[in-house]
Structures are given as structure tokens and as C-alpha cells.
Amino acid sequence: MLEALSDKLSGVFQKLGSHGTISEKDLDDAMREVRIALLEADVNFKVVRQFIATVRERALGSEVLKSLTGPQQVIAIVNEELVNILGGAQSTLQLASKPPTVIMLVGLKGSGKTTTA
Numbered sequence: 001m002l003e004a005l006s007d008k009l010s011g012v013f014q015k016l017g018s019h020g021t022i023s024e025k026d027l028d029d030a031m032r033e034v035r036i037a038l039l040e041a042d043v044n045f046k047v048v049r050q051f052i053a054t055v056r057e058r059a060l061g062s063e064v065l066k067s068l069t070g071p072q073q074v075i076a077i078v079n080e081e082l083v084n085i086l087g088g089a090q091s092t093l094q095l096a097s098k099p100p101t102v103i104m105l106v107g108l109k110g111s112g113k114t115t116t117a
Contacts, residue, residue, distance in 0.1 A: 002111075008037035009078075016071040024060065027074065031056055034078065042108060047085065055081050 012033045016022065022030075031052050038048045058077045095101045105113040 002041075005037055005041040008040070009034065012037070013071070013075050013078075016074060022071055022074060027056065027059055030074065051081055051085060 012030050015033075016026065016030045034055075035048055035052050038051070039045065055074075055077050058081075059074050105117060107113050
């Protein structure tokens with residue numbers, strides 16, 4: 001599931017990266033494809049809507065850093081927002097003082113629970 005999402009996002013960013021600069025229309029097209037990719041990956045609609053709005057607002061409102069092109073800036077913003085949605089900070093795993101430690105894996109069918117275990 002994450003592999004398919006990764007492939008779709010990579011395709012969007014490749015298309016976006018082929019532009020020297022990006023227009024508002026290019027950004028809207030890319031965000032539409034990102035929205036579809038996230039929804040197909042079963043991400044909650046409200047989360048997707050908020051994510052797209054935040055990325056679009058930041059991309060349109062930000063000055064392009066001198067070290068990054070327009071498409072690279074959008075990719076960086078998408079990356080930062082995905083990290084924020086997924087938790088942003090690392091947390092430590094607290095293991096039981098006496099083994100065994102029980103860990104519950106939860107996910108959709110085909111998301112890799114058995115492979116991870």
C-alpha cells in the first residue's frame with residue numbers, strides 16, 4: 001500500500017520537476033493528483049483536505065529559497081507536511097521490564113502487518 005502511494009507521489013513530483021518554474025495551475029494539478037493518491041491509499045478525507053490546503057497555502061505564500069527551484073520547494077513542503085501528519089517527532093518504544101513485550105500491529109488488509117512481524 002505504501003509502495004503504491006510512493007510510486008504515485010514520485011510520478012507527480014517527476015512531472016512537477018520537469019517544469020523550470022511552477023504556476024498556480026501546475027500546483028493545482030499536482031495537488032489534485034496528490035489528493036487522489038492519498039484517497040486511494042485510504043487516508044481520511046478530512047486529513048487529505050487539510051493536508052492539501054496547508055501545502056497549497058505554504059507553496060503559494062512562500063518565497064522560493066535561492067537553493068531550491070519552485071518544484072523542489074513544493075516537494076520539500078509536501079515532505080514536511082507528510083512528516084507532520086505522521087507524527088513529526090520520534091518517540092521511544094517502551095519495552096516491558098519482564099519479557100515478553102506485547103505489540104499490537106493494526107492496519108488494512110495488505111498493508112504489511114505479517115511481513116513486519
